[in-house]
Amino acid sequence: MEDIVYLPPKDLPEAWYNVLPDLPEPLPPWKDVESGPSRFELMKSVYVNKCLEYDENYKERWVLIPEATREAYIHAGRPTPLNRAWRMEKVLDTPARIYYKREGTSPTGSYKVISNISQAVWAKEEGYDRLIACTAGTQGSGLCYAAATFGMKAMVFMFASAYDSRPGRVLHYKQLGADVIRSPSDRTEFGRKILEKDPNNKGSLFIALQELLEVFREEEVRHSAYLMGSGNTHNILFQTVMGLELKKQLELAGENEPDVIVDCAAAGGNWSGICLPFVKDRLDGRTRTRFVACQADGWAPFVDGEYKYADMVPMNPLAKIYTLGERENPPQIWAQGLQVPWGAIIPSYLRSKGIMEARKYSEEEVVPAAFQWIRAEGYIPALEATYAVKGGIDEAIRAREEGKARVIVINISGHGYYDVAGYRGYIEMAKGRK
Amino acid sequence: MEDIVYLPPKDLPEAWYNVLPDLPEPLPPWKDVESGPSRFELMKSVYVNKCLEYDENYKERWVLIPEATREAYIHAGRPTPLNRAWRMEKVLDTPARIYYKREGTSPTGSYKVISNISQAVWAKEEGYDRLIACTAGTQGSGLCYAAATFGMKAMVFMFASAYDSRPGRVLHYKQLGADVIRSPSDRTEFGRKILEKDPNNKGSLFIALQELLEVFREEEVRHSAYLMGSGNTHNILFQTVMGLELKKQLELAGENEPDVIVDCAAAGGNWSGICLPFVKDRLDGRTRTRFVACQADGWAPFVDGEYKYADMVPMNPLAKIYTLGERENPPQIWAQGLQVPWGAIIPSYLRSKGIMEARKYSEEEVVPAAFQWIRAEGYIPALEATYAVKGGIDEAIRAREEGKARVIVINISGHGYYDVAGYRGYIEMAKGRK
Numbered sequence: 001m002e003d004i005v006y007l008p009p010k011d012l013p014e015a016w017y018n019v020l021p022d023l024p025e026p027l028p029p030w031k032d033v034e035s036g037p038s039r040f041e042l043m044k045s046v047y048v049n050k051c052l053e054y055d056e057n058y059k060e061r062w063v064l065i066p067e068a069t070r071e072a073y074i075h076a077g078r079p080t081p082l083n084r085a086w087r088m089e090k091v092l093d094t095p096a097r098i099y100y101k102r103e104g105t106s107p108t109g110s111y112k113v114i115s116n117i118s119q120a121v122w123a124k125e126e127g128y129d130r131l132i133a134c135t136a137g138t139q140g141s142g143l144c145y146a147a148a149t150f151g152m153k154a155m156v157f158m159f160a161s162a163y164d165s166r167p168g169r170v171l172h173y174k175q176l177g178a179d180v181i182r183s184p185s186d187r188t189e190f191g192r193k194i195l196e197k198d199p200n201n202k203g204s205l206f207i208a209l210q211e212l213l214e215v216f217r218e219e220e221v222r223h224s225a226y227l228m229g230s231g232n233t234h235n236i237l238f239q240t241v242m243g244l245e246l247k248k249q250l251e252l253a254g255e256n257e258p259d260v261i262v263d264c265a266a267a268g269g270n271w272s273g274i275c276l277p278f279v280k281d282r283l284d285g286r287t288r289t290r291f292v293a294c295q296a297d298g299w300a301p302f303v304d305g306e307y308k309y310a311d312m313v314p315m316n317p318l319a320k321i322y323t324l325g326e327r328e329n330p331p332q333i334w335a336q337g338l339q340v341p342w343g344a345i346i347p348s349y350l351r352s353k354g355i356m357e358a359r360k361y362s363e364e365e366v367v368p369a370a371f372q373w374i375r376a377e378g379y380i381p382a383l384e385a386t387y388a389v390k391g392g393i394d395e396a397i398r399a400r401e402e403g404k405a406r407v408i409v410i411n412i413s414g415h416g417y418y419d420v421a422g423y424r425g426y427i428e429m430a431k432g433r434k
Numbered sequence: 435m436e437d438i439v440y441l442p443p444k445d446l447p448e449a450w451y452n453v454l455p456d457l458p459e460p461l462p463p464w465k466d467v468e469s470g471p472s473r474f475e476l477m478k479s480v481y482v483n484k485c486l487e488y489d490e491n492y493k494e495r496w497v498l499i500p501e502a503t504r505e506a507y508i509h510a511g512r513p514t515p516l517n518r519a520w521r522m523e524k525v526l527d528t529p530a531r532i533y534y535k536r537e538g539t540s541p542t543g544s545y546k547v548i549s550n551i552s553q554a555v556w557a558k559e560e561g562y563d564r565l566i567a568c569t570a571g572t573q574g575s576g577l578c579y580a581a582a583t584f585g586m587k588a589m590v591f592m593f594a595s596a597y598d599s600r601p602g603r604v605l606h607y608k609q610l611g612a613d614v615i616r617s618p619s620d621r622t623e624f625g626r627k628i629l630e631k632d633p634n635n636k637g638s639l640f641i642a643l644q645e646l647l648e649v650f651r652e653e654e655v656r657h658s659a660y661l662m663g664s665g666n667t668h669n670i671l672f673q674t675v676m677g678l679e680l681k682k683q684l685e686l687a688g689e690n691e692p693d694v695i696v697d698c699a700a701a702g703g704n705w706s707g708i709c710l711p712f713v714k715d716r717l718d719g720r721t722r723t724r725f726v727a728c729q730a731d732g733w734a735p736f737v738d739g740e741y742k743y744a745d746m747v748p749m750n751p752l753a754k755i756y757t758l759g760e761r762e763n764p765p766q767i768w769a770q771g772l773q774v775p776w777g778a779i780i781p782s783y784l785r786s787k788g789i790m791e792a793r794k795y796s797e798e799e800v801v802p803a804a805f806q807w808i809r810a811e812g813y814i815p816a817l818e819a820t821y822a823v824k825g826g827i828d829e830a831i832r833a834r835e836e837g838k839a840r841v842i843v844i845n846i847s848g849h850g851y852y853d854v855a856g857y858r859g860y861i862e863m864a865k866g867r868k
Contacts, residue, residue, distance in 0.1 A: 003509055006440050075437055075521065076812065087509065087583070105539060107812030109851070148809045149521070168854040174861060175808045374609045375582045378510065378541030417543070417851035420602040427608060 003086055005099075005249040007079035012070060013244040015062040016237050018054070019346065022280045026057050027233075027349055028320035031309060039317040046216055046226040046315065050122040051234040063237060065118075072117045072149055077105045078241065082249040085410075088376040089396065096399035096406045098392060099253070101246055101274065102379065104415025108172070110382060111242060111270055111413050112142035112229050118238040120146035123225040130155060130224040132215065134183070134208035136162035136336055137169050138382075138414060139229035144176035146227075154178035155224070157185070157211050159203035162336070168418040183207055188214040209315055228313070230269030231344030239273025246409065247277055257287045259406040260395050264387040264413060265293035265302060265358070266340040267312075268347025274411040276346075279355060293347070294391035295360045296338040298331035299324075302351050302358035305343065312342050321348040334363055334422045335383035359391065366390045367426050382414035383422045437520055439533075439683040441513035446504060447678040449496040450671045452488070453780065456714045460491050461667075461783055462754035465743060473751040480650055480660040480749065484556040485668040497671060499552075506551045506583055511539045512675065516683040519844075522810040523830065530833035530840045532826060533687070535680055535708065536813060538849025542606070544816065545676060545704055545847050546576035546663050552672040554580035557659040563587060564658040566649065568617070568642035570596035570770055571603050572816075572848060573663035578610035580661075588612035589658070591619070591645050593637035596770070602852040617641055622648040643749055662747070664703030665778030673707025680843065681711055691721045693840040694829050698821040698847060699727035699736060699792070700774040701746075702781025708845040710780075713789060727781070728825035729794045730772040732765035733758075736785050736792035739777065746776050755782040768797055768856045769817035793825065800824045801860050816848035817856045 020027065033039050043052060054063075065073075085098040103111040116139075120131060130153040133143040140156045147154035156173050163170055163182040173180045183203045184191035188211040194201050201207070212226060228235055250258060261278065263271040271293045281287040293302055305322035312319060322343040324330075333339065343351065350356045370386035372393070381389055392410035399406040416423065454461065466472050477486060488497075499507075519532040537545040550573075554565060564587040567577040574590045581588035590607050597604055597616040607614045617637045618625035622645040628635050635641070646660060662669055684692060695712065697705040705727045715721040727736055739756035746753060756777040758764075767773060777785065784790045804820035806827070815823055826844035833840040850857065 003505075004443055004511070006442060008440060009438055071437075075517075077438070077515075081511075083509075107814070145812055149812070167858060168851070171854050171858050171861070172814070175805060175814065175857065176812075177805075177809050371609060371611075375611050378579050378583070378610075380541070380606070380609065415851075417602070417849075418854075420605050420852075423609065424601060424605050427605070 003084040005082040005253050007245055007249055007252070009074045009079065011248060012073060012079050013065070013241055015064050017240040017244060017277050018058055018061055018063055018237055019276045019279060020057050021059055021061050022283065023349070024283070027345055030317035030319055032317050039315065042315055043317070045222070046213070048119050048123045048225050048227070049126060051119060051232070054234040054237055055232060066121055069118055069121045072121070073114070073241065075149070076107055076113050076117065076145070079245040080105050080242070082246065082253070083377070084253070085377055088373060091372065091376050092393065092396050092400065094396040094400040095404065096396045096408050097255070098396055098408045098410065099250070100392070100410040100412050101242065103242065103411070103413050104379070104382065108138065108141035108145045109415045109417065110138040110142070111239065111273065112138045113145055114241060115230060115235040115238045116142035116146040116227055117149065119225070119227045120150050120152065124150055124152065126225070128223055128225040129153060132212055132224050132226050133157070134205060134212055135229070137166060138337065140169060141172050142229065143227050144173045144178040147178065148176045155215070156180045157183040157208040159183055159205070159208060161202040165421060166418065183211050185211060187211065190214055206314055209313070231267035233345060235269050236272040236276070236344070236346050239269060240276050242273045242411065243275060243277035246274060255407050257281070257407070258289050258409045260290040260292060261409045261411070262292045262294060262388050262391040262395060263411040264338065264384050265295050265347065266299070266338045266384070267342060267344040268293060268302065269344055270411065270413045272344070272347050279350070282355065291356055292391050292395070293356050293358045294387040295358060296333050296335060296387060297360045297362040298333060299339050299341065300358070300360035301341060301343045302347070302356060303360045307348060307352050310342060319345050321345060322351060334426060335387065337382070337384040338387065361387055361390050369393050379412070380416035381412050382416045383419045385412045385414055388412065437518040439516040439687050441679055441683055441686070443508040443513065445682060446507060446513050447499070447675055449498050451674040451678060451711050452492055452495055452497055452671055453710045453713060454491050455493055455495050456717065457783070458717070461779055464751035464753055466751050473749065476749055477751070479656070480647070482553050482557045482659050482661070483560060485553055485666070488668040488671055489666060500555055503552055503555045506555070507548070507675065509583070510541055510547050510551065510579070513679040514539050516680065516687070517811070518687070519811055522807060525806065525810050526827065526830050526834065528830040528834040529837065530830045530842050531689070532830055532842045532844065533684070534826070534844040534846050535676065537676065537845065537847050538813070538816065542572065542575035542579045543849045543852065544572040544576070545673065545707065546572045547579055548675060549664060549669040549672045550576035550580040550661055551583065553659070553661045554584050554586065558584055558586065560659070562657055562659040564589060566646055566658050566660050567591065568639060568646055569663070571600060572771065574603060575606050576663065577661050578607045578612040581612065582610045589649070590614045591617040591642040593617055593639070593642060595636040599855060600852065617645055619645060621645065624648055640748055643747070665701035667779060669703050670706040670710070670778065670780050673703060674710050676707045676845065677709060677711035680708060689841050691715070691841070692723050692843045694724040694726060695843045695845070696726045696728060696822050696825040696829060697845040698772065698818050699729050699781065700733070700772045700818070701776060701778040702727060702736065703778055704845065704847045706778070706781050713784070716789065725790055726825050726829070727790050727792045728821040729792060730767050730769060730821060731794045731796040732767060733773050733775065734792070734794035735775060735777045736781070736790060737794045741782060741786050744776060753779050755779060756785060768860060769821065771816070771818040772821065795821055795824050803827050813846070814850035815846050816850045817853045819846045819848055822846065
């Protein structure tokens with residue numbers, strides 16, 4: 001059995017798919033905040049400008065991928081492989097055909113490299129020579145890789161808690177030549193003030209962004225660009241390359257259409273990238289593909305949130321999104337990357353229209369599924385991706401119960417080699433429970 | 435530029451290449467030890483019998499790969515990709531065309547999975563239901579993966595020093611469902627005696643093997659098989675799949691023949707796997723391909739050793755090999771996997787005939803090359819593989835100096851995601867030196 005569907009690099013998609021013109025209506029627009037500095041101005045002062053154009057209901061359905069970007073995609077392992085999970089199928093005794101896309105084969109270990117490469121090419125065109133991230137993990141790897149690839153500088157503000165608990169990531173940034181800063185830091189006035197009051201401050205996205213803005217303000221001539229990892233509309237445009245590859249790979253495997261695509265979701269950027277190229281057919285009534293987003297219990301805006309105008313990254317204007325709102329002491333879960341209290345604009349809209357099917361899982365549900373998967377398929381998923389694995393296994397069991405030979409696709413957004421501490425913590429925890 | 439040469443799974447080689455009939459003379463045979471239990475008997479009591487057949491100057495040039503083995507190879511990511519290192523070429527400003535084979539794409543992160551899958555299939559045929567390893571790292575991953583793949587049990591004796599310093603590997607064994615034992619252990623009388631005298635004993639291959647033999651002796655009916663990782667003649671047979679793939683990939687890339695193949699070498703099993711399929715052409719005078727083995731300074735039997743009958747794994751009979759002999763306090767190096775004081779039989783023979791070109795590098799030489807590589811190519815090599823990287827870079831520089839557009843192939847035997855501690859240790863060390 002051909003159980004890996006490779007797409008040769010020459011068949012890498014030549015254009016990204018922009019879903020906006022195919023939606024039944026324009027997306028709800030951004031709104032500026034009522035007090036404080038204009039977020040529109042703030043965005044323009046740090047983002048790559050060409051990216052912002054795409055966030056504003058851009059009209060073209062197909063956006064040509066620049067040659068430098070395609071070349072870098074290929075060097076970073078695209079198209080990524082699509083595996084058939086036939087060993088898992090046997091274990092589950094399901095008539096379903098399970099496929100999984102392996103985004104962990106990239107040099108940075110996750111799909112985040114897509115968006116960073118894409119933004120970096122435009123950043124360079126716009127004359128910037130330094131890329132800056134605020135991150136707890138994979139986004140930093142993607143950014144540092146993109147910077148190294150295009151001969152640019154990289155600066156990473158990493159939340160102190162993540163810096164201390166993820167030595168593998170810190171190392172990776174440094175291997176790639178980046179300037180890595182544990183935030184709050186003594187590099188900025190904002191950071192110094194926090195450290196004075198609280199030397200053990202664990203950092204946060206808010207603090208890191210304030211430090212970053214200070215760095216931008218200090219540039220006499222702007223030469224840096226801030227790159228977002230995943231959820232903005234332009235990030236999602238880039239990430240459709242995953243779904244476009246998947247479409248071709250399913251054809252090569254002789255499948256007409258997937259019955260269901262399952263992915264994990266924090267803000268939903270990754271989920272959008274794999275699903276969007278299949279959404280139009282569903283909207284047009286040509287297919288009945290289901291699009292499942294698996295969230296973490298306690299961090300499931302698409303399940304438990306409210307759809308309304310709200311603040312997300314405190315750098316963007318307000319947007320109509322699913323949000324859990326302000327919470328005191330939100331839960332800590334093993335998959336840090338899923339700890340996001342809101343959805344991005346596109347997936348939120350699709351959720352409101354019933355195109356996204358959302359569910360949430362507890363760690364107790366996810367972990368046994370992850371171990372079952374690793375023993376059957378071998379490849380270790382990132383902690384975040386174990387939620388997709390659990391969702392896919394549930395779909396396969398349902399197919400068995402209903403006696404349907406469904407086609408199930410699971411997107412494995414990254415590998416779990418850097419998640420040793422998380423997995424081990426769980427094994428220790430499980431021992432303690434006995 | 436097509437910078438990754440994928441070979442579709444259907445083109446995976448159908449047979450392994452056995453070099454023995456193509457050598458100018460039979461390999462020097464094994465000899466039993468003069469005192470103590472017969473090593474030939476010892477081997478038969480723990481190894482897979484079919485493997486031992488191949489160690490005895492087996493005559494057939496091509497050995498059909500069983501269907502179950504091919505299927506498992508494909509599931510484990512074979513054929514592995516061959517990348518063109520054109521970013522590295524630019525940095526080095528070399529006319530050479532550098533290719534690198536990425537064995538780290540397997541679910542266990544290294545080429546060791548090849549030999550384990552291959553042995554496991556035969557072990558199962560011979561009726562065994564448990565696989566046992568004595569290991570410090572990647573061999574355990576390969577064995578546990580093979581066991582999980584074929585529904586067998588896995589038992590790993592891991593040297594205490596490695597158990598304590600490589601939490602990622604321990605976790606990986608456990609994720610795959612193995613019984614992981616820190617050796618010396620309280621599971622065996624041998625282990626208990628050592629722990630009584632020295633509770634902090636760091637373990638060794640010798641101790642682990644004694645514990646393993648005790649486990650075998652306790653089986654009323656033998657149901658376990660001991661799998662070696664890499665260097666035995668049968669391991670090397672299996673590993674030729676790397677070189678056979680490489681041959682097809684170079685053809686696809688439009689290259690006639692490689693001018694030089696560079697690999698790291700501990701005992702030389704990995705080096706043999708990638709090089710042997712090209713050796714016959716060189717022996718016949720049809721090509722002038724050079725085969726470079728890069729060893730670690732302090733652990734370079736092919737450079738500094740003597741070619742003579744000697745003891746290697748204290749389970750095998752004596753063999754004619756390059757050996758550094760007994761040493762007090764051998765040096766510790768960052769790449770633990772290269773800390774082997776002898777060469778395997780086949781590569782030792784080829785070294786004695788001048789087919790293998792051997793060199794050694796210090797950490798100081800290797801580390802800067804590794805960082806240069808990571809920044810250019812993105813993929814993080816295992817610490818062991820950085821020696822191959824250094825060797826390949828040196829060849830590319832030489833090609834520049836001599837103005838030759840040579841074809842250089844580097845074998846990257848594994849990824850470095852589990853080598854965080856080693857890489858970080860070096861960064862810290864470098865800081866201290868400033």
